[in-house]
Amino acid sequence: MKNFIAFIFVFFAIYSISFSAPRDTSVSFSLNNDGKKDNIKLIFDEDNLRMELKVNSSAFAYDAVSSGDFYLNIVKSTDGKNLLMVTSPDYYGFLSVVFAYNGKIDSLGELFSLDLPEISSGTVKANHWLGFWSADVEYILTGKDVSIKYRDEYIMPDFLKEHIKTTTEKIFLHSSKMINAKGLYEVPKGVRIEFLKADIRNKCTEPDSWYEGCNWYLIRTSTGTEGWIMMKDFSDKIEGIPWAG
Numbered sequence: 001m002k003n004f005i006a007f008i009f010v011f012f013a014i015y016s017i018s019f020s021a022p023r024d025t026s027v028s029f030s031l032n033n034d035g036k037k038d039n040i041k042l043i044f045d046e047d048n049l050r051m052e053l054k055v056n057s058s059a060f061a062y063d064a065v066s067s068g069d070f071y072l073n074i075v076k077s078t079d080g081k082n083l084l085m086v087t088s089p090d091y092y093g094f095l096s097v098v099f100a101y102n103g104k105i106d107s108l109g110e111l112f113s114l115d116l117p118e119i120s121s122g123t124v125k126a127n128h129w130l131g132f133w134s135a136d137v138e139y140i141l142t143g144k145d146v147s148i149k150y151r152d153e154y155i156m157p158d159f160l161k162e163h164i165k166t167t168t169e170k171i172f173l174h175s176s177k178m179i180n181a182k183g184l185y186e187v188p189k190g191v192r193i194e195f196l197k198a199d200i201r202n203k204c205t206e207p208d209s210w211y212e213g214c215n216w217y218l219i220r221t222s223t224g225t226e227g228w229i230m231m232k233d234f235s236d237k238i239e240g241i242p243w244a245g
Contacts (some may be wrong), residue, residue, distance in 0.1 A: 002033075008184075010220075017108050018143065025033075025041065025042050025043070025072075026039060026040060026041040026042075027040050027055055028040070028230065029074055029082070030082075031055065031074070031082045031084075031101045032082070032101070032102065033082065038054075038056055038101065039054075039055070039056055040054070040055050040072070040084070041053070041055075042069075042071070042072050042086065043068070044064065044070055044088075046067050049063060049064045049065070049066070049067065050062075050064065051063070051064045051070075051086065051088065051143060053084065053086060053099060053105060054105075054118070055084075055101045055105055057118050058101070058103070058104040058105045059105070060099065060105040060107060060208065062097065062107075062228075064181065065088065065089065065090050065091060065095060066088075066089045066090070066091070067089070068086045068088070068089035069089070069149060070086065070087065070089075071085075071086070071087040071088075071116070072084065072085070072086055072087075073085040073086075073087070073119055075119050075121065075124075076121045076122060077122055077141045077142050077143045077222075078121075078122035078123075078140060078141065078142050079142055079143045080143075081100065081143035083098055083099065083100055083108070083141055084099040084100075084101065084105075085097070085098050085099070085119070085124075085144070085185075086099070087116065088115065090112065091125075092113070092114070092129065093112060093113055093114040093129070094112070094113050094114075094115070094116055095110060095111075095112055096111045096113070096117055097109075097114075098110070098111070098141060098146050098217070100143055100144075106140075108142075108144065108145050109146030109147075110146070111124060111129065111139045111146060112124055112126065112186060113126030113128070114126075114127040114128065114129055114134060115126050115127050117139075122140065122141055122142075123138055123139065123140055123141065124138070124139040124141065125137075125138055125139075126138070126139060128200075129244075130198075130200065130212055131212065131231070131235075131243055131244075132138040132160070132216065132241050132242050132243050132244065133156065133157055133160065133198075135150075135151075135154050135198070135200055136151075137149065137150055145231065150200055150201045152199065153197045153198065153199050153218075154197060154198045154199075154200065155196075155197060156195040156196060156197060156198060156217075160194075160195055160242075161194065163240045163241065163242050164207065164240045165192065165193050165194070165195075165238050165240035165241055166191065166192050166193070166238065166239055166240060167187055167188070167189050167190060167191050167193065167237060167238055168189060168237055168238065168239050169189055169236075169237040170186060170187065170188055170189055170237075171186075171187045171209050171229060171233065171234050171237050171238070172184050172185065172186055172187070172229070172233070173185040173187060173219060173225065173226070173227025173228060173229050174227055174228045174229065175227060175228070177199055177202070177216040177228045183227075185225050185227045187219075187221055187225065191221050191222060192221070192222040193218055193219050193220065193221050193222070193238060194219065194220045194221075195218070195219060196218040196219065196220055196226070197217070197218040198215060198216065198217050198218070199215065199216040199217075199228075200212065200215045200216075201215075201216075201243075202214045202215060202216060203215075204232065204242050210232070212231060213230065213231050213232035213235070214230050214231070214232065215230065215231050216228050216229070216230060217229055217230075217231060217234070219234075
């Protein structure tokens, strides 16, 4: 079994720990601000891709996706509590698991980011891949859970303008971000389109569906028509989109 030693870097109230050598790792910190040092230990079993977090006599184990550098952060929640955040490599980014400790370790939730997440007091800035572009999001950390905050709308990145996008099948644009919105515009095959904005707050909930498929996109056609359409309604009907991942 291979484990990893930590190198500790202190930035203001945030403690960032990275792992790179074959040993167990431990650090002492008063998680409950009671003056008593808690013994925190993070062990990675590389052979079995298994992570174990220990605080004093409490332990929490879970599966890791892959091996690589791991990071342990101690960060303040919005209500002033000290939380533990373990970040590890994911398939094409980083997965972080957030824990609280009050005599025993409790998992509060997970967050994902393409790049290493940026941590500040009570919040974590991350970046999500959405099939052909990426969007910045913010996670809110409380002493009880992890929630995600999106912008109301995102301006689509300029690099998409370099790709010529043409409808391969007929699509329909809505006058607003509602399935039953008044006004439905038919866009025939062979029309060039441009992505203007996106609203990624709406998610698909059907079993086996890609939940980003229900994100709304504002499209302008070469004839000047503008309207909203869900990703699932155009993903296989427009060519030239730089799909990846």
